[in-house]
Amino acid sequence: MRHTYWMGVLIGAFFAANAPAQIVYSFETEDLHGYANSAGDGWQVFRAQTGVTHGDYSMAVLWPSTSGGFRWLGSNGARDELLPYLQISKKLLLDVTVPEERSVPWANMVVSLNGPAGYDWNQALGLIGLPRQSGTRTVLIDLESLPLPNPNVEWFQLNLGVNAGDSHELYFDSLRLYRSACEMRAFTFDNDLQGFNIGDQAGVTLTWVDGKMRVESEGGFKWLFDGSATNLAAMVRRGDLVVMDVTIVSAPPDGWGNMIMSINSPAGWGQSNYSAEVAQGANTFTRTIALDYRDATLPPDDNPEYCTLNLGVNSGGAMTIEIDNIRIYRRAIEGDVNCDGCVDDADLLSVLFEFGSTAITPADVNGDRVVDDADLLMVLFNFGQGC
Ligand SMILES: [Ca+2]
Ligand SMILES: [Ca+2]
Ligand SMILES: [Ca+2]
Known part of the structure; x- marks a missing residue:
């Protein structure tokens, strides 16, 4: 009897959607x-x-x-x-x-x-x-x-x-x-621009201001090239989103500004087709934006010869923005409760500690609003994944 019960739970867990x-x-x-x-x-x-x-x-x-x-x-x-x-x-x-x-x-x-x-x-x-x-x-x-x-x-x-x-x-x-637990820190601009530069483009300047990267553009499309961070290739290979805090210091007169990105590595110029909006009207404000890059060509391994992040900024007229805290948002691994990229003892313990809870919690791996056997089994099935 007991065996049959566990088989049922196992099958149920196996067929559950890959649910964040x-x-x-x-x-x-x-x-x-x-x-x-x-x-x-x-x-x-x-x-x-x-x-x-x-x-x-x-x-x-x-x-x-x-x-x-x-x-x-x-x-x-x-x-x-x-x-x-x-x-x-x-x-x-x-x-x-x-x-x-x-x-x-x-x-x-x-x-x-x-x-x-x-x-x-x-x-x-x-x-x-x-x-x-x-x-x-x-x-x-x-x-x-x-x-x-x-x-x-x-x-x-x-x-x-x-x-x-x-x-x-x-x-x-x-x-x-x-979940901020899923962030991998890439660029915090603590001391400098971390490699970001404008190449030989006219009509744009980049400066390091109070721990942020300030972009002053005369308008139109400009690339910010070659942002370089430790383990960037390993991070982008494990994520889907580049996330950053953007402050509109001075809004573009035409009221719009947006951003695209590319990852440059031996695999080529990996440009994604998603465009994030960064400005709106005459407003100045700060908020977090994300650029989904899952269609971009990624570095072939975790330690390629080079790997850089490039941001393409476009606006209807002159715009000044400040960019800070660029991080990579980790792709979900089923059973990775604490979102550190590895399904291990820590995740198992989270489920056990919260067993029976009906709260909104990452320990509810399958998202059915109860932490129970099914969640425990999803962790066990995926034990070792990503580690
Ligand atoms: Ca649905
Ligand atoms: Ca984990
Ligand atoms: Ca559950």
Whole structure:
């Protein structure tokens, strides 16, 4: 009997999705946490099976077939569903997929939290780049600047304002907590620019200011070449996102600025096609952005002859920004509870210590809101992975 029971648990664990824990929204129900009600006027918002990165479903968002444009997608105000997550982290990650043979010149998103009448509509400053080309990309939503709602107020929404320069088609899944435990530190600009330079380009200067890299551009597209950090190749081979804090010191007159990246190594010029938005309107602000590079060519091994990070900055007119704390966000390894890249005793102990807990915790490896046998087995199955 006992043997049969464990086999069942084993099979269950084996077939569980490769789930990053701490999922806020997985878009599994037909109402899509309320977002489905945002359809209309040619916009389609529905449960789909494309771009699924957690569970069985994603949320499809289709722009009207003949036009681009902007639309708010409003969630259903389920405060108790949302608030406990935001109390842990106000930085969120969201997987966004563009199907094959789709592309647009530009696409982005704004995010707001709101409450009932009389309570402020709080929109986070800064646009978030949405993927323009086919494939799945993870975007970072930084809500650190927004206050959390009064816990006595029932109504609380997380609203997504999506925008594109043409008819577009996106699939959203796995809105989840960002974990600082998953960061690998690459560039902190403690003493200098760590190799970043402008080459022979005109119209841009780079200076080291108070432990940050200051970029003053006259506008247009400029590369910041050759950022060099210890173990950069090993880090980028284990991650998906380059994350950094960006301060808009002086906003571009045309109100837009964005950034791309490449990894330069013996494997070639590994440029990714994701474009992060860094500026918005006439606003000056600081926030964390992420550049998904999973489509870029990566260094062939952990210790190539050279490996550098290049950032491409583009803006509608003169813009000054400061960049700091560039880190690589580690790709999830199933069973790696503490996100140090290795499934070992420490992860096992985390699950054992929290066994029975129904809290939002990384020890809930399969993300079903209880720490139990299934989580323990997922750690055991993957024991030694990444070490
Ligand atoms: Ca899902
Ligand atoms: Ca670990
Ligand atoms: Ca669990």
